[in-house]
Structures are given as C-alpha cells and as structure tokens.
Amino acid sequence: MFPGAVTGWIKFIPSYYLVDMVHRVASFNAGWGDIWTNVIIMLVFSVIVFAIGILGIRRKAL
Incomplete structure (x- = not known):
C-alpha cells in the first residue's frame, strides 16, 4: 500500500x-x-485517547 521506506x-x-x-x-x-x-487496534487507540481526555478534563475541573 505504501512505498518501502514508509x-x-x-x-x-x-x-x-x-x-x-x-x-x-x-x-x-x-x-x-x-x-x-x-478494528481492535482502532478501539484500543480510541479508549486510550478517551481516557487521556477524561483525565485532562478532571485536572481542569479541580
């Protein structure tokens, strides 16, 4: 799908x-x-990003 170096x-x-x-x-x-x-990789990445977002919101709320 992509050239060799990439x-x-x-x-x-x-x-x-x-x-x-x-x-x-x-x-x-x-x-x-x-x-x-x-699909699994995308779900795991989404959960990680969601968790980071929640932690960021909690830090700003405190």
Missing part, C-alpha cells in the same frame, strides 16, 4: 489502520474476519 513507521499512525480497513473492504470485499485486528 512502511516501517507508518503503522504507528492510528489512521493507517482506518485507511487500511477501508481499502481492504472497498478493493477486496474484505469481511469482519479480514479486518478484525484493525
């Missing part, structure tokens, strides 16, 4: 997994079994 570090960007899911579903008619790892 493939190593691009997977640290969470949006990569979203783009990869859309690409697989749109181009290869992938199902849940094919993209479940990307």
Whole structure:
C-alpha cells in the first residue's frame, strides 16, 4: 500500500489502520474476519485517547 521506506513507521499512525480497513473492504470485499485486528487496534487507540481526555478534563475541573 505504501512505498518501502514508509512502511516501517507508518503503522504507528492510528489512521493507517482506518485507511487500511477501508481499502481492504472497498478493493477486496474484505469481511469482519479480514479486518478484525484493525478494528481492535482502532478501539484500543480510541479508549486510550478517551481516557487521556477524561483525565485532562478532571485536572481542569479541580
């Protein structure tokens, strides 16, 4: 999907997994079994960002 030099570090960007899911579903008619790892990674990232946001709001409220 990306050139050789980029493939190593691009997977640290969470949006990569979203783009990869859309690409697989749109181009290869992938199902849940094919993209479940990307879904889990996106959910974990979302929980982490949500938790950081909650902690930030709590710090400002105190």
